[in-house]
Amino acid sequence: MATKTLIEAIREAMDEELENDPRVFITGEDVGPRGGVFRATMGLIEKHGPERVVDSPLAELSIIAIGIGAAMADLRPICEIQFADFIHPAMNQIMNEAAKMYYRSNGTWTVPMTIRAPYGGGISGGLYHSQSLEALFAHCPGLKIVIPSTPYDAKGLLKSAIRDPNPVLFFEAKKGYRAIKGEVPDGDYTVPIGPVNVRRAGDDVTIYAYGMMAHYAVEAANMVAEQDGIAAEVVDVRTILPVDREGILESFKKTGKALIIYEDNLTMGYGAEVAAILSDEGFEYMDGPIRRLAGPDVPSVPYSHPVQEAFMPSPKKIADAIREIAEY
Amino acid sequence: MADQSVDLQANAASEQARPSDSLSPEILLEMYWYMLLSRRLDERAWILHRQGRIPFHISGMGHEACQVAAAFAINRGVDYVHPYYRDLAMCLAVGMSAEEFMLGLFGKAEDPSSGGRQMPSHFSHRKLNILSMSSPVATQVPQAAGLAFGIKYRIAQQLQDPEDETQPRLALTSLGEGSTSQGEWHEGMNWAGVHKLPFICLVENNIYAISVPMHQQMAVPNVADRAAGYGVEGIVVDGNDILASYDAMVRARDRAYSGEGPTLVEAKTYRPVPHSSDDDDRSYRSRDEVEEWKRKDPIARFQQYLLDRGILDQNKIDEYEARAKQMVNQSQSYADEAPYPEIAPSLDPSSVYAPVDK
Numbered sequence: 001m002a003t004k005t006l007i008e009a010i011r012e013a014m015d016e017e018l019e020n021d022p023r024v025f026i027t028g029e030d031v032g033p034r035g036g037v038f039r040a041t042m043g044l045i046e047k048h049g050p051e052r053v054v055d056s057p058l059a060e061l062s063i064i065a066i067g068i069g070a071a072m073a074d075l076r077p078i079c080e081i082q083f084a085d086f087i088h089p090a091m092n093q094i095m096n097e098a099a100k101m102y103y104r105s106n107g108t109w110t111v112p113m114t115i116r117a118p119y120g121g122g123i124s125g126g127l128y129h130s131q132s133l134e135a136l137f138a139h140c141p142g143l144k145i146v147i148p149s150t151p152y153d154a155k156g157l158l159k160s161a162i163r164d165p166n167p168v169l170f171f172e173a174k175k176g177y178r179a180i181k182g183e184v185p186d187g188d189y190t191v192p193i194g195p196v197n198v199r200r201a202g203d204d205v206t207i208y209a210y211g212m213m214a215h216y217a218v219e220a221a222n223m224v225a226e227q228d229g230i231a232a233e234v235v236d237v238r239t240i241l242p243v244d245r246e247g248i249l250e251s252f253k254k255t256g257k258a259l260i261i262y263e264d265n266l267t268m269g270y271g272a273e274v275a276a277i278l279s280d281e282g283f284e285y286m287d288g289p290i291r292r293l294a295g296p297d298v299p300s301v302p303y304s305h306p307v308q309e310a311f312m313p314s315p316k317k318i319a320d321a322i323r324e325i326a327e328y
Numbered sequence: 329m330a331d332q333s334v335d336l337q338a339n340a341a342s343e344q345a346r347p348s349d350s351l352s353p354e355i356l357l358e359m360y361w362y363m364l365l366s367r368r369l370d371e372r373a374w375i376l377h378r379q380g381r382i383p384f385h386i387s388g389m390g391h392e393a394c395q396v397a398a399a400f401a402i403n404r405g406v407d408y409v410h411p412y413y414r415d416l417a418m419c420l421a422v423g424m425s426a427e428e429f430m431l432g433l434f435g436k437a438e439d440p441s442s443g444g445r446q447m448p449s450h451f452s453h454r455k456l457n458i459l460s461m462s463s464p465v466a467t468q469v470p471q472a473a474g475l476a477f478g479i480k481y482r483i484a485q486q487l488q489d490p491e492d493e494t495q496p497r498l499a500l501t502s503l504g505e506g507s508t509s510q511g512e513w514h515e516g517m518n519w520a521g522v523h524k525l526p527f528i529c530l531v532e533n534n535i536y537a538i539s540v541p542m543h544q545q546m547a548v549p550n551v552a553d554r555a556a557g558y559g560v561e562g563i564v565v566d567g568n569d570i571l572a573s574y575d576a577m578v579r580a581r582d583r584a585y586s587g588e589g590p591t592l593v594e595a596k597t598y599r600p601v602p603h604s605s606d607d608d609d610r611s612y613r614s615r616d617e618v619e620e621w622k623r624k625d626p627i628a629r630f631q632q633y634l635l636d637r638g639i640l641d642q643n644k645i646d647e648y649e650a651r652a653k654q655m656v657n658q659s660q661s662y663a664d665e666a667p668y669p670e671i672a673p674s675l676d677p678s679s680v681y682a683p684v685d686k
Binding site for chain 2: 025051052057059067069072074075092097099105107110112144165166242
């Protein structure tokens with residue numbers, strides 16, 4: 001099996017789906033000859049042609065709306081939003097239209113579209129190239145939200161997203177595009193949207209994380225194992241919506257202690273839902289406070305380097321939080 | 329009051345042979361029938377609301393001519409139609425039944441638009457390729473451009489034979505003039521122009537967006553004036569003249585089918601009733617104005633045209649009226665007695681997702 005980066009795995013998934021299904025096409029800003037500003041679509045226009053890899057006008061709302069219409073015309077659009085931060089003009093089309101279409105038409109119209117968007121901080125992107133927006137969308141039934149952490153999952157989950165009959169938001173940890181490497185099989189396989197994945201086993205504390213933070217969590221878990229002898233289990237959430245309640249509860253039943261990591265703002269974030277599930281359905285297993293480690297409640301990640309670093313959760317901060325909970 | 333008069337000299341189509349000249353008496357009567365049925369259903373909906381039997385009605389009254397014209401110009405029930413909430417006459421002409429409209433009014437399970445989930449007149453009909461619309465305005469326009477993009481793509485990728493009349497070959501969307509202030513409209517028009525899509529945008533300009541008049545929506549006298557800015561052909565037509573509207577729509581259709589690109593048809597019309605059952609239009613326009621427009625009623629006008637040509641006579645009018653009344657009564661009874669949606673599946677969170685093929 002070859003070792004590939006996160007972005008290579010993503011590109012490979014799109015390339016293979018373009019190859020396998022003539023209904024699949026890509027649109028977005030600079031996805032054509034430029035190959036995307038992060039190069040996710042590099043080489044795809046040369047291979048599959050300008051009718052299938054389509055540079056869009058510089059207008060995010062229309063990228064999504066064209067995708068919705070094309071999906072209802074039985075195509076399988078992959079819509080790239082250049083940075084998740086730029087998705088807001090399309091909010092109405094995503095939340096009021098794509099997400100509600102199946103329900104509002106009583107199951108007669110479906111929107112099989114994938115929206116890819118790089119997210120997350122730590123790359124000197126400032127307020128508008130760093131945002132994590134999963135919680136905003138996670139309050140919207142009808143969407144599926146996927147945030148892979150490993151290249152293996154990225155390829156398999158993106159294929160599942162493209163084939164899914166529902167609109168799927170696929171957030172990609174841009175900081176990890178080239179930094180994250182892993183084994184990725186050549187050829188076709190899928191990873192199902194929904195179930196969480198235990199990245200690292202342990203009995204003392206459960207860490208819930210996804211995307212870039214899943215890597216930091218594994219790093220932190222290794223750190224406390226080595227330095228403190230604490231066995232932390234890392235649950236890679238992978239699918240934000242719909243929520244895998246059983247999967248989330250499973251590990252907690254064993255450890256009774258939970259730390260939820262996300263780089264999105266703390267308040268009303270994904271961690272609140274995980275904490276609610278654990279305290280409601282896992283109360284009898286609880287053996288300490290359920291903690292969240294997340295971005296502070298400021299609008300986004302500031303540009304200035306020391307402020308950025310202070311904003312972001314890090315393996316060290318996570319390790320400290322694990323120690324605190326483990327002691328409890 | 330905005331000037332809704334249309335300069336016929338400016339209408340190139342009117343100078344040449346008009347497509348409407350070749351409509352047979354049977355077709356003309358069918359068009360008349362849909363206008364009449366729509367009006368009588370609409371009137372009944374207002375009554376049902378005033379009786380407290382339905383919670384809401386939003387009307388298409390006064391717009392029947394351009395709507396029926398639009399439907400008759402396209403391949404009804406096959407071409408994509410992404411309408412808005414005033415398009416009762418259009419949807420009936422495309423193939424939706426009186427019962428189906430009534431089921432929506434009463435919020436019943438069999439309502440094909442949404443199974444009683446959406447407010448009435450939020451039309452959708454999968455079998456007729458009528459797309460599902462929401463309440464925020466103009467959202468359907470860029471989606472319709474997406475449908476048209478889909479058609480062009482399918483043909484280019486040989487997923488669809490361009491001559492196959494069982495497949496959609498254009499996307500028709502419609503909205504009011506006020507809704508063209510939305511960014512969604514602009515972005516949809518832009519895509520349609522950039523990609524030369526088989527796309528028709530019908531603007532049913534009734535001068536008012538609820539209460540706000542046209543001149544506070546835009547600084548140009550015609551919505552169609554903006555079409556050029558997108559590389560789209562713009563046509564202004566008297567929307568209360570069904571035959572002129574038909575001619576404009578046929579031109580738009582021919583352009584779409586032949587790959588010439590998108591067309592914006594602006595049909596100048598009027599809404600002689602309040603915006604919805606919750607509106608009171610006395611606060612924003614004079615009774616004189618409304619009365620003046622009632623004298624230009626599109627159904628009365630078309631009826632006179634048909635009478636003048638001996639296509640219609642009083643006996644036939646009475647016959648049509650009796651048939652419409654019976655249909656309205658029957659569809660109302662049917663919908664009134666039909667079951668409501670089951671509560672558990674309607675509120676089941678899993679019902680928001682289409683099942684994934686294993």
